[in-house]
Structure formats: C-alpha cells, structure tokens
Amino acid sequence: MKELEDIIRLQIAIMSKASCPQCHRIILWSVYSNLCNICDCERLENDFSNWTSDNQQVDEFIKELQLRVADYQGNVVEWIPYARFENITPIGKGSFAEVFKADWLDGQIKKWNYDVKQWERVGKMCVALKVIGSSKDEFLNEVNE
Ligand SMILES: [Zn+2]
Secondary structure, eight states: OHHHHHHHHHHHHHEEEEEOTTTOOEEEEESSOEEOHHHHHHHHHHTGGGOOOSOHHHHHHHHHHHHTGGGGTTOOOOOOOGGGEEEEEEEEEOSSOEEEEEEESSOOEEEEETTTTEEEEOOSEEEEEEEOOSSHHHHHHHHHO
C-alpha cells in the first residue's frame, strides 16, 4: 500500500496542470508529454487524407482508433508504410503467424511540437512485425486483441 502511495505521489509530481498552447484548455502537462487529447484528435483527423493502407476497412478502423486517442493515453495507432522499416529479419514462425524484427525509422509519436507544428517522434526503434493473413477480418481481429 505504501508503494502505491509513493507511485501516486511521484505521478502527481511529474504531472502538472497547464493550459494547452493551442486551445487554452487546462490539460495535464508532464516532462514527457503534452497531452491535449482534443487537439491531438484534431491533428490526427486533419491528417486523414494524407495516408491510406489501400484498404478502406482497415483505414476506417485506424481512423476510429485515432479519434479515440484519449482512451489510450496518447498511444496512437498509425498506418506505417513498409518503406519506413529497415533491416527486416525473420525471428520465428509460430503456428499462426510469421514474426520479424525491424527498425522503424521514425519511431512512435512522443508529443506535438508546438514550435515546428509537427509530431515529435522517439526516433529509430526496434519493433516486431507480424505477418497476418491477407483477409481484412484476420487483420481486424489481430488488432482488436
Ligand atoms: Zn489543446
């Protein structure tokens, strides 16, 4: 119980309230992220016409998740083009899927940079890629889990 109290206290210490530089709503601000879910949703929505998986059902699913980014505490589900991965190496084949490791050149979104008006990303990171069946349903089942 004491440990839990310490963790809560630590989180309060690193999170503080501030006003969003864009919409001026009061948001939680930490050294790691600037989470204004309302502005983040708008930015993702404004970008909808700039990417596609070439599969309408998959696109709609990703868009739906992006509009609910607040539910995922800033973890954004994105469509990443194959060309943004390097060093794709097989690491195993399970009974259902083939798995590869790869370097994702950009890395996941860290936060919005208000100065350059772009997402700040963590940079090159190692990720696991899983080959799933070619049917939409298989993809959607996989992501839904
Ligand atoms: Zn905002």
